[in-house]
Amino acid sequence: MNTEPNADPRPAPVRFDTKIAVLLRDDLETWQRLNVTAFLVSGLGSAVPEAIGAPYEDADGVPYLPMFRQPVLVFEGTKETLKAAHGRALGRALPCAVFTADLFATGHDRDNRAAVRAVPTADLDLVGLAVYGPRNGVDKVLKGARMHP
DSSP: OOOSTTOOOSOOOOOOSEEEEEEEETTOOHHHHHHHHHHHHHHHHHHOGGGBOOOEEOTTOOEEOOOBSSOEEEEEEOHHHHHHHHHHHHHTTOOEEEEEGGGGGOOSHHHHHHHHHTSOGGGOOEEEEEEEEEHHHHHHHTTTOEEOO
């Protein structure tokens, strides 16, 4: 701890070498943005265990599930931005999750997977993408996207 007079007593912010990002198509309704974001990050959480922190516990000892160990940044972009980001994520072999427009019409996981499987990669009607990886690599994937308002 810094003992200089007038020194900031707060610890320095943590800077992660990795980034978790969600990119949403900019024409989605609010409920769709929330739903897509929740589904996408669930994919990363299950496939990238190093992104998950330790379980939580309150002062009474009640346990809670662990969550990501770092912030999730949410971006938006056009359909073209999303398609380009998807190609860059695949080209960099970064772990990613996709949500297509077809999934709004399905009711469960089996149908979701079948809907994605039925469409070639180049023809996916992407409305959301989550990606995890080295900070600079994720930044390059998101080129052209803007922070979600």
